[in-house]
Amino acid sequence: MVATTLTGSERHSSHEKVASRLEHLIAEFTSLIEEFDAAESSYLQKKFQLAADGGEDDDMNILDGDSDAADKEFQTYKEDTESKILGIRLEIKSLDVALWSNVEEAMNETEDAKENVEKRETILDLLRYEKNHYWRLCEACRDFKSKVDDIELSSIAEFYERAPDSLRIFRQETDVTPAQVIQATHAQVAEDLAHTSMEVAAANVPAPHTLDAHKLMLNRLAWELSERLSLGKQQRRLEKQMIKLNAELVDKRKRDREAERDLVTLLAAADPLQDLFGSPETPSWDDNTANLLPPPLHALYLNAIAHQTTSGDSHFSVVVEGDVNKAKVVEEANARNAAMGEKEEDATQMTEDLPLDRHPLTVVIKMEDVQRDVIFSFLPQLGIMCACERTPDGVVGVDMLSQFDAMDTGKRSPNPANDYQLDRMGLTSVSVCTMKHGYGKPYRWTQYLGGIEYLPTNRRYLLTPDTRRLSFEKFVARLRSMN
Template identity: 25%
Template structure:
């Protein structure tokens, strides 16, 4: 009876735990899984209670069968869930395709937008060379531009079209200037060749002129036109010291203005005069030079004026020989010769009355004059006392006397004397 009751009870419980077919059709897979889980938990609880109570194993078989059925139901529900998941995935993929296509179109549009934005920014930031080009004014453009440029239509915008036409006109002008530049360069090249040939001719011209002058000397002497001699004399006159140049210019002006029967001649070393002129130029500009010769040096002893100190030795008076050796009477390399002819003679050149020689003493800054070729004493000289108290024995100014010292008289051995009228004639007034 117990077994029957237990079996009946078990059957009853199994019938209660077993799912009904109608409900399975109506229930969803998730509900089936929940119901099967509940049934499995109940069966496991019954099996544990049977083992604890040591009931017969026949009851366990029915429970195992019920558990297997629940497992089958679980697998069926799991399969249904997986199929439903695959169906949902397929639907999702089908719905995702248009979204991906739309997203791709959106990215393409965004890329195009960024490209256009960058292009617009580059156009806005572009700096043209047009502002730096100085275009001609509009009035000059309409007046001077060719008709082809003025009538051309490059853009629909009038202002932009006018600017482009002005730029084309600027390009046209620059091309014309380039052509003109090439033409002028060719002319310059040809002119440089002509100049080089003429320079070559001019460099050889002095030798030809020199030979021509030399060949024309007999003709000049025959005609009495001493052009070459005068030209050479004028070049030598440029090297004269200022006092002698004043005398030379006054005599030359007297001859040309009044037709005086006199002749001027400059004698001496031109090279030494050039050296002296360079030395004076260097001294005036403050440039140190080593061109001073021993003849131009001032070796005169300097005298110290010290009132507080006595000299142990008596003061030496330099003799005239020492003065001459010291270079005080050194004259300029060039001298002037004045020939005075007789106006009444038929041949003026043969009737020479007197010949005067002028020289300039450098250290004493005086002009000396004497009769060329005269052997008479200074007191019998015609130039002595030509003016009152002008014998030529004394130095004419104080600075020369200081240079000479106590020897106030001029050297009597010298035939050329420093007359006062000669200083006045040379422009040396004291």
């Protein structure tokens, strides 16, 4: 016999039929019991009645016959009733078995459904865990800060122009749609290329749908590394060269100081010859005031005195102007620092708290024939000299001096360290600051007149100490020719 599997609705309907049939059988069973009790009670009552009515023998025979008939009738009724009750009991038992069979099947299905629900809940929990795990990974990716973000790379336009061809190949191997392109990187490419020429953009920039942003970044990093290694080697080589040049500069300054002392001795020794040959007298000047000048202005002053003495130029003169008392204070401070053994810093060093100020004394070269004065001042914090012209009415400017050398406009300082110093102070260029204070401009030829030498970018300015006097003479001649 093949067992049939009922659905939930069929089982519910069958269960209701069985329950209804049970109720009917129970009611029928109860009715039979009640009928049997009533018949039994009537039978016993009739038996007692016959027993009470018994008398003579003939009457007793009649009563016995009635009693036997009643017993036989009751016995027949009793057997029929018991047969019906037995049938009802068997049917009830059968229905009970069927009912419990349905209940057991329902319980088994419930257990199966419960296990299925538990499995699905377990799968759901696993999916939720994986969802949270991927969500945390996505958050970590969004919050990830690469070390590349802290590296200051060269612009993409510069990379296109200077990088080798092997690094500028960063196209994707397979074709993709524009929607799959990293738009942010291509937008940055377009922004960086906005300042470059159209030819460079057309020749070197890949199409948006072939751009591989990751490979582009790797190539930029590789090129940046190679450039920094090359610049590091160049920096070390230049530092060694700078140390060598500084040592040579110290020796040259030492020879200059010795030459200045020899020049003073020579001028003093030339006085008897001037008296003998009736030459013009050496211009009088105050040794104490001249000694207060900083070394560059002092060298310029001695060269001007030597030119005035040897050339016999009556229209040429040189004077020292400024606050002598302040100059003495500066000189005393320098001497006190030297006596205390403080380490002497390079003249190009400047701290941020020092003002952009010049030395209290200036050297003024007066040329009466052109009616112009040239004022030379020295900025100790920057280690440079500035020059400006002054007209007879007292107006200070640089119109004539700016035309002295077409390649030397005075807009940039000859001292390379000044750019970094002014940048720390939040200032722009040296010439703007010096012009604002009325110092003039830091021309390179001005530095050579004062014996200051910085390594220039143009080799035409590499003068030697032996050519300074000739340069001073050319300077005077050039001023006269420009009037």
